[in-house]
Amino acid sequence: MTRGAILKLEGVRKSYAKAQRSVEALRGIDLSIQKGEFLAIVGPSGSGKTTLLNIVGCLDLPSSGSVLYDGRELGGMSETELSVYRKENISFIFQSYNLIPVLTVQENVELPMVIERRYSRSEMKSRAREIISAVGLGDMADRYPRELSGGQEQRVAIARALVKNPIVVLADEPTANLDSRTAEEIMSLMETMNRERQTTFIFSTHDAMVQRHARRVIVLHDGLVSEDRKEAA
Amino acid sequence: MSTVVRIALRNVIRHRRRALITAVTMMVGIGFFIALDSLYNGLDRLSVDDLINFRDSSVKIFSAAYDADRESFPLDKGVPDPASLESWLKRDKRVVAVTPRAQFLAQAGNNRDTTYVIGTAVDPAADPTVFALKNVVSGSYFTPQAGADRQIIIGRELADKLGLTLGDTMVLAASTRFEAQNADDFTIVGLLSTSDPTLNKGTVFITLNAADDFLDLGGLVTEMDVRLRPRVNLSDTLADSASVAAGVKAAFPTLAPYSFQDLNKGILTVLKQKRIWGYVMMLFILLIAAVGIVNTVLMSVYERIREVGVLKALGFRGKEVVWMFILEGFFIGCLGSVLGAGLGILINCYSIYVGFPLQKFGSDVGAGFAFWGTLRGEWNPGSILFAVIFGMVIAMIAAAIPARSAARMTATSALRFV
Numbered sequence: 001m002t003r004g005a006i007l008k009l010e011g012v013r014k015s016y017a018k019a020q021r022s023v024e025a026l027r028g029i030d031l032s033i034q035k036g037e038f039l040a041i042v043g044p045s046g047s048g049k050t051t052l053l054n055i056v057g058c059l060d061l062p063s064s065g066s067v068l069y070d071g072r073e074l075g076g077m078s079e080t081e082l083s084v085y086r087k088e089n090i091s092f093i094f095q096s097y098n099l100i101p102v103l104t105v106q107e108n109v110e111l112p113m114v115i116e117r118r119y120s121r122s123e124m125k126s127r128a129r130e131i132i133s134a135v136g137l138g139d140m141a142d143r144y145p146r147e148l149s150g151g152q153e154q155r156v157a158i159a160r161a162l163v164k165n166p167i168v169v170l171a172d173e174p175t176a177n178l179d180s181r182t183a184e185e186i187m188s189l190m191e192t193m194n195r196e197r198q199t200t201f202i203f204s205t206h207d208a209m210v211q212r213h214a215r216r217v218i219v220l221h222d223g224l225v226s227e228d229r230k231e232a233a
Numbered sequence: 234m235s236t237v238v239r240i241a242l243r244n245v246i247r248h249r250r251r252a253l254i255t256a257v258t259m260m261v262g263i264g265f266f267i268a269l270d271s272l273y274n275g276l277d278r279l280s281v282d283d284l285i286n287f288r289d290s291s292v293k294i295f296s297a298a299y300d301a302d303r304e305s306f307p308l309d310k311g312v313p314d315p316a317s318l319e320s321w322l323k324r325d326k327r328v329v330a331v332t333p334r335a336q337f338l339a340q341a342g343n344n345r346d347t348t349y350v351i352g353t354a355v356d357p358a359a360d361p362t363v364f365a366l367k368n369v370v371s372g373s374y375f376t377p378q379a380g381a382d383r384q385i386i387i388g389r390e391l392a393d394k395l396g397l398t399l400g401d402t403m404v405l406a407a408s409t410r411f412e413a414q415n416a417d418d419f420t421i422v423g424l425l426s427t428s429d430p431t432l433n434k435g436t437v438f439i440t441l442n443a444a445d446d447f448l449d450l451g452g453l454v455t456e457m458d459v460r461l462r463p464r465v466n467l468s469d470t471l472a473d474s475a476s477v478a479a480g481v482k483a484a485f486p487t488l489a490p491y492s493f494q495d496l497n498k499g500i501l502t503v504l505k506q507k508r509i510w511g512y513v514m515m516l517f518i519l520l521i522a523a524v525g526i527v528n529t530v531l532m533s534v535y536e537r538i539r540e541v542g543v544l545k546a547l548g549f550r551g552k553e554v555v556w557m558f559i560l561e562g563f564f565i566g567c568l569g570s571v572l573g574a575g576l577g578i579l580i581n582c583y584s585i586y587v588g589f590p591l592q593k594f595g596s597d598v599g600a601g602f603a604f605w606g607t608l609r610g611e612w613n614p615g616s617i618l619f620a621v622i623f624g625m626v627i628a629m630i631a632a633a634i635p636a637r638s639a640a641r642m643t644a645t646s647a648l649r650f651v
Contacts, residue, residue: 054645057546059546059643059644059645059648060643060645080550083545083550086546086548087548092543092546092547094543094648096539098539098540098542098648100543100544101247102239102240102243102246102247103236103239103240107236107239111236111547112547112548114236115236
């Protein structure tokens with residue numbers, strides 16, 4: 001494994017059965033990702049971006065090939081082990097925010113810690129409060145998602161993703177539902193979090209502006225990496 | 234409060250209109266279950282009350298000697314010292330009234346045809362305090378006018394059979410206490426229409442004074458009938474009856490007291506079996522209400538499949554997702570059950586304390602169901618508790634069906650769900 005790599009994919013393939021025929025979404029991906037990277041996966045629709053994110057996020061298993069987190073192979077894990085690993089090490093930011101509508105901002109951010117059952121009540125409260133302030137929503141902790149704008153909802157999603165200091169944050173089209181100004185703010189926020197916390201961010205996007213923020217861009221085409229380039233900081 | 238509980242509860246509140254509609258469906262189901270159960274018991278009670286009011290009273294007391302030979306109506310084996318027994322009985326606060334009766338076998342005729350009947354001699358003053366025959370007599374009850382000792386009240390069907398009506402003369406023939414044959418004419422003053430076909434078809438009533446003369450009874454009575462205080466619930470009525478009968482037996486070993494259940498074992502068994510089938514029918518009402526819960530939770534599940542995907546992506550396990558939806562069903566079930574219990578209790582208050590006058594439903598009688606008096610419900614706390622718990626449990630089971638299918642989805646397919 002490459003020195004310092006927290007995530008390594010070797011010959012990852014994924015195929016789905018669709019309308020009685022097999023569709024190969026990934027056709028042999030080799031990838032090595034270092035801790036603290038700010039990485040964009042780009043490519044046209046159907047190129048395999050979301051499938052790759054799902055596999056990296058342990059939401060799905062590859063049909064063949066291996067996925068190694070810190071040298072640990074995920075392929076041999078059971079569904080439960082995978083769920084536990086995901087809970088402890090990986091966070092998600094979704095295109096449509098996917099906050100739980102009946103929980104307040106504070107409760108949404110606390111949710112990953114509640115599920116992990118490793119934190120005391122006071123620790124959960126203080127961690128959530130701290131990260132909510134860090135994403136600029138300190139005065140909105142008691143509001144419900146319906147009382148927030150799209151940009152504010154995505155900030156909450158970022159806070160929820162970061163509250164447990166995960167190894168990797170995966171973001172599927174995180175700015176797709178935002179206007180350009182808000183999208184710029186969200187990307188700046190994610191960059192700041194990446195810089196300050198050394199959290200690895202991997203996001204899929206179509207957006208050229210988002211790509212400009214990335215320090216590494218992986219271009220997918222027909223389920224294969226067609227380009228892997230480092231951007232100037 | 235755990236997060237699963239919080240999410241479930243807040244989702245119910247968030248979709249309160251939908252939850253309320255479902256809860257109202259349950260409320261109607263459970264409310265009617267409780268009310269129907271109460272009325273069903275009330276109908277059973279009415280049958281029992283009919284037997285108490287027209288035939289058996291609350292406690293019936295014979296002499297042990299008479300009881301041993303009761304089938305042949307022995308007129309020489311009466312209740313010894315009925316006055317002392319009556320005053321002893323009246324010391325019990327549960328005893329409302331006591332009346333003496335004498336039963337005899339007779340032939341009733343119209344000068345052409347005759348038929349065997351059971352004659353009952355009654356005290357016209359005391360008998361209406363124990364039995365309700367006076368309420369179902371057309372014509373008149375025994376009157377103290379001249380010639381009253383030759384008055385007779387007969388069942389309407391018996392009158393029809395013999396072609397007799399009010400004011401006609403019935404010839405009664407019977408063995409006296411000393412086994413001599415006697416016959417006499419009686420004027421029909423009343424026709425009985427009760428819920429008991431045996432009374433309507435084969436029973437005649439005369440006064441004890443007339444029987445003294447006609448049967449040479451010399452003051453003998455063959456039975457003492459006791460009315461006990463009214464109780465709302467049948468179980469209490471039966472308990473009082475058994476207890477008073479047991480008291481008589483202990484105090485007067487030469488007497489043979491019969492509680493209501495001693496005299497009506499078969500009827501009580503039939504009523505019990507009827508009630509079981511009644512419960513089965515009423516359970517269907519609750520199952521229909523459960524369909525509403527399935528529908529509500531199903532809608533909730535479909536609306537929130539992406540949310541399930543997020544929760545699973547965050548680390549929720551399948552069983553936690555199932556619990557979340559089951560709890561939603563439970564909260565709706567609680568609301569429906571409590572509202573249903575409230576509705577049921579409200580209807581019961583009316584049916585128990587006001588009741589439904591049966592005359593309004595028609596005037597036909599004699600088919601085993603009384604159409605006089607008032608149909609009243611009965612309190613049945615066990616049944617109310619059962620309905621409430623059943624409502625909650627059925628709501629949880631109903632919610633579990635769609636919840637399990639939601640929990641089976643993988644996080645990725647749930648997140649992709651549109």
